[in-house]
Every structure is written in structure tokens, then in C-alpha cells.
Amino acid sequence: MDDTSLKEDIGTEEFWVNMGPQHPSTHGVLRLELKLSGETVVDGIVHIGYLHRSMEKIAENRTYTQFIPFTDRLDYLASMNNNLAYVLAVEKLMGIEVSDRAKYIRVIMAELGRIASHLFGITTFVQDLGAFATPLFYGMREREKIVELFDDVCGQRLTYNYMRVGGVSRDLPNGADGKIKGIIKYLRPKFDDLEALFNSNPIFTARTRGVGVLTASKAVNYGVTGPNLRASGVKWDLRKDEPYLCYDKFTFDIPVGNNGDAWDRYKVRMDEMRQSLRIAEQAVLGLPEGDPTVKAGRIFRPEPGETYMRSENPRGELGFYIVSDGSPIPFRMKIRSPSFSNIAVLPDLIRGLKIADAVCVLGSLDVVMGEIDR
């Protein structure tokens, strides 16, 4: 028997396999339908919607203030940042300027929230690649410091509901600035430890370098934002390019990648955490006196009109499009979530890869289903 006939006899058939919605590497309830040839992914379809809670419909039945806790449940790993993005949109709609102290507190909270979110993102990504438990526990240990601070500040560990339209719900508790400085001092060397742990690991490098390359033009065309976009070499960060709050007062760099592979997406997040620490440090040192809370009533009627405000969340640009008809509840609210656009690019990235690498690419995109399905 010659070789060609043998090959034909044992040829594999392409078949569809469901990955998820209960698969541990899908970070929640995401279903991937993968067309496989042996272990190679020929095509993939992303199915979302398992966590759809009709947030946008709920928004049409709540006052502006009542909707703040719902934003906590969008990207539940970065609730502080969601709160902020939402109140910024409502403030833009109403033309409100907040006090300097409120701005500084918001910046500190947003940047610490970004660190907490990236710690979770990076360490669960590494866990997906088989580094079971150890890196995740290290990441959670550092994140715990931030969560404890948030607990002190607003009484919650996950869904903070801290920002208010016009300020924040309460001032920092006594001694909080010292605690924040302590956290910054504690975290800085820990990032070096974490990075040394990953960078020196030959398996991690081999699994991520050159895997799932996202080109800059494709990233822009798909509407990919945040660290995933910057990893593809596009230097775009709303904190620098369309500054809101008081980000223009701080010095910080925008880390970018060169290749747009899984490694760059990890590395950009790692570097961003250091920059967030820099911003938080400047903000806590320059924290002005004053009253950051809101004295006005909780129910207000914005003028009829509309606004679109986007801000830089840990996972990309979170935008709120709000239409007001002059009543105390929004006429229409659209939530443009970063993960929604980031995950849409997945089928393009995993074509031709092995299943294990598809898991790697998905982990490196760092999506949260809460804000995809809304």
C-alpha cells in the first residue's frame, strides 16, 4: 500500500464542538462553537446572551441615581470604573462640574480599580494556561489590599455603588490617604515579583508569543479598545487623548505592544498597572481639601437632549449614550461595552490554531460576560 491511499483511509472528518457555556476557561457563560479538524480550529462562532439581564430596558424604568448600582453589575471586576463612566455621562448630559476633591478621589478609585481588575485578568489568564492556583493566589493577595480599601471607603467589596452624579457618596474615611500610600508602597515591588514569575517561565512565554496576532488595522476596524488595542501598537488612551476628570494634570505613559499577540496583551496590562500606581500616587499626594459629596437631591430632571460619553475602563472604552426627555428617568440608554467589541474579533484570531491556543487567545483578551450581555 502506498502512502497516499493510507492517508485517505484515515483522514479525519471536520466536526463541530461546543465549548461552554459551562467551560472553566470561558470566564462566565460564553459559548464557543468550534469547527474542528482533529485538534485544529477551522472556524468558530461566538454565542453570547446567557447573562442578558436587559439592563438598557431597566434603565428606562429607573431614575438616574437608581441606575448607578446596576452599572456595578456590568463589568463586575471593575465596578468602580463603571460607576465613574456612568456618572460622567450623566454629568455631561446635565453640564455639571464636580469639585476638585471629588475628581481626585475618583481618579484614585478608578486607577486602583484598574489595578485590581488587571491583577484578576492577568492571573486568571495564566491559570487558563495551566499554571494552576499559585499565580492566581498571588494576584488575589495583592488585589485584597485594594478591595479592603474600597470596603473601608464605601462598605462593599465587589459592587461599590460609590460614585454619585456630582461627586461621590461619602468622603474618604479618616486615615484613608495614609492607607492608600501604604498600598502603593506595598504593590510596587509586588508587580516586579509577579512579572519575574511569569517572564522567567519558558512555558508561559512559549504559549503566548506569536499566538493570536491582532493587527492594528483589524483591531480598529473591529472596534477593539483598551489594552487589547494598545497591544497591537495603537497608542490610544482616552485618559491622554480625550482627558476627562483631571487626568491632564498627571504624568504617566501609555504602554503599547509591538506584535499584538497574547504576550503583548499580557505585557501591556502589566505595564499599565505600574502607570496606574503612578497616577494614584500623584493624586493622593495632591489631594485637595473640600467636600466631595453631593448636597442636591437624588431626583433630577436633565433638559431634553442627548449625550455620548466614553471613558477608559480597564477593558477598554465604556460609553453611555443617554437620551433625556426632561423626565427624571432616561428615555433611552445605550451601554457601549468594551468587551462586546473585543470578543467579536475572537473567531478571526483563533482560525488555524489548536484548541489549547484558542483558550490562550480568549484569556488574553480578558473579557467579562457581565458587560457583553448587559
Added chain:
Amino acid sequence: MSNGEAFGLIKLKIPDTSLEEKTRAIVVPREGILEAARCLTGQGFDSLHNLTAVDNKDNVTLVYHFYSMKKRAGIVLKTQLLPDDLTVESVERFWRSADWLEREVYDLFGVKFLNHPNLKRILNPEEWTIHPLRKT
């Protein structure tokens, strides 16, 4: 490039275009959406950042948010559809992000995007017959 400049360019191609006074949004008739899209891609608007709809009861307004990172500019484009004929051309051929965004608008509002490669519900179950964000 501001909304005003882009408005001038689009108005040359589609005479029925108007500029919304309060929001500075460009309003094109729905037949002109492809022409407007071609015009915007030519001007370097490489990102369709957001696409959504608003049900104003007497019409359903589609709202497109475009950005150009090179020009550091953003543009809001709108087009109005009558409730008894919710169809419009898909802009997926220009911006891949439109694929999912248009599916979402179809799912929630029932707007049919012509020549869309895969117009299926995205958040709600496929067997549903209603479009939950419609107000009537």
C-alpha cells in the same frame, strides 16, 4: 474634522442631508447611508465605535458614532426609519464592528439590515418574536 466639515462633504453627495441644531448630528436619509459611509471611510473615520437606535414612537432613529484616531475626531450620524418599514443597508462591508452592533439593533428593535452577512438575534433567544426595546 468637525461635524460641520463632514456635513459639508456628505451634503455634496446627498443633498437631503441636514444638521441637527442642538446635537450637531448629521442626519442623512436612509437611502444615503452607504454613500455617507463611503464618504466617511474616505475621510479616515476608521472606527464605528457605537451603533444604536432610539424608538421615538413616530420613527426609529439609528445613531452611529464614528471616530478617527488619526484625526482625533468624532462624528455622530443619524438616520430615521418609519415604524412600518424598518430596513436599512448594512455598513458591515466598511466596518467589521457593525456586524455585532447591527445584530444587536435587530434583536432589540427589529431593524432589518440589508446585505448583512449573518442577521440573527444576538442577546435574546432565537425563537422570540418580539423586539424588547420598541416602545409601541
